[in-house]
Amino acid sequence: MEQEKKTAQQAMGLVISTGAGKIWAAMVRRRNGSFERTYQATFELAEGVDNAVKRLLEHSDDPQAPVVIGLDSSQLRYVDISLPPVESGLLPQLIRTQAEARLPLDSDRLQLAWRVSAAAQGYECTVAAARWDAAEAALGRLSLNGRLFALVPDAVGFAHLMPRIFAAARRPCIVLRRRTDGIAMIRLDEAGVVRSAVIHAEPSDILERPVLVMQDLQIELESMAEKQARQILVTIWPGDDPFLHRAAEALKRDGWPVEALTPDRDAMKQARLDDAQDAGGHLLDASGLALLGLTETEPAFDFMRSRQLSQTAQDAALHRKKRLRTVAAIAVLAVLSLAVGYWSLLLETQQLRRELEVQVDGVKAQTILQQQAYQEAVARARVDMIALLEAIQDSRDGILLDSIEFEQGKPVKLVAVAGGYEQVYGFQKRLEDKDGVNQVRLIDPRLDERTRQVRFTLQFHYQHFTGLKP
Structure with missing residues (x-):
């Protein structure tokens, strides 16, 4: 797949939202050392991901174009965990075990992806969790024949576009974006996405109840910034949005450093991303995901890659189990020998009872009873x-x-x-x-x-x- 990416001239990006029941899709191609968007569309999720890909291919010259799928950040949850210094092959299972203990749903209802970085002692890890139904909406009934490159949060698409279409986009930062369904938030560092979230708010809520929306935004901002609250840069896009402009002023008064992202109009025009109705929306994310399909970047929080690593770890564990079968067989034989001993003891006890029935000598009967009590006590003391x-x-x-x-x-x-x-x-x-x-x-x-x-x-x-x- 990596070789196909290096030679591919076109790629597709799809943002899937089970909540909205929509698929936002875009196609990009290489052009003079850069890229341009050649097609964009919105589909109903009920029609299926396969159908969306087929309709995109009608506008493509490459039937094997890489596909990158983004899950709506409003349907993801993030948790931070610390890991001990272990071999890299053991990390997937260790991550899954610790993350599942911190998440409210059973493991069979979750899909996990993660980003790991080295720490002074072991690793620091951020885990993204998606409900199984959200991931299955992307992977279920999908017959891409190997074209699927990655399954990531939709915020990865915007993060991948930022240095290409915005002038002097600084990191680390927290980006606030206006979307049709509310305010999208992305925390970024030099390596990429750290966290993402969405403050759900209808346009009427932002117009009629801006104070409540602002309160939700501030709470999520404090949580996302963690120990860097009022230190990490907050950037807004688009800068001329009335609500985000008021939010920026309020955050400045509260001590946050804030600045607006400045679009590179020439770069956006060259990439055909200057559609006014698309500014800050899902189609922009889809375009960034498509661009990711043409690069050699290995994204963090790749649910598909995490699946593969977990499966590899399970295969290794299965191999270790095969090597331990001999030991297990010996253990089983040991258990069987204990069982045989136990039943032999019962037979001896029954024989003693029969002897007791025919004995008339009181002294011998008392001796037999003592032997029986001792043997039964021994049998009962063997805990399984x-x-x-x-x-x-x-x-x-x-x-x-x-x-x-x-x-x-x-x-x-x-x-x-x-x-x-x-x-x-x-x-x-x-x-x-x-x-x-x-x-x-x-x-x-x-x-x-x-x-x-x-x-x-x-x-x-x-x-x-x-x-x-x-």
């Missing part, structure tokens, strides 16, 4: 730790386990972290339903206001090994 761990694992469902304490005659103590109280209660209920698990008690659940995670302790009895009489 594998079954206990499997019961916990089957009930976990995304919860991160910190520690498990097990001591003969005492309840099992389990310390863990969950993404919310509902996840905690679900874990408790599923564990109570497991065979041999009794009296599951939830102890001291506490919500961390910063991470929004709940740390809790569970105590429960397991069969008769923890002191609970059967």
